[in-house]
Amino acid sequence: MTSAPIVVHPPLGSGGRRVSARGQILGLAHSDADVVEFLRRTGLEDADILLDDPAWVKWKGGRAHFYEAA
Structure with a gap:
């Protein structure tokens, strides 16, 4: 794998971070639990250990x- 397939983007001015997988936006996360849930929805059941x-x-x-807000 040449680059990580999952990207947690920089914090936004209003708080939260966009999360994408292979270029597709999965959602806006406000916690690790949000990121894990987005990844589980894509089929990664062990997402919590991948962070x-x-x-x-x-x-x-x-x-x-x-x-938190940038």
Whole structure:
């Protein structure tokens, strides 16, 4: 895998982060639980253990697991 298929984008000015998988927007997350739910809806049942795996998830802009307004 050359790049992580899941991207958690930078925090928005209003709070939350967009989450995408292979270029498709999955939703706006306000917590890790939201990200996990989006990924489970795509069929990744063990999504909670993937959040800190850089082969699966790329956290862009800001700290990982941080969702407050930029």
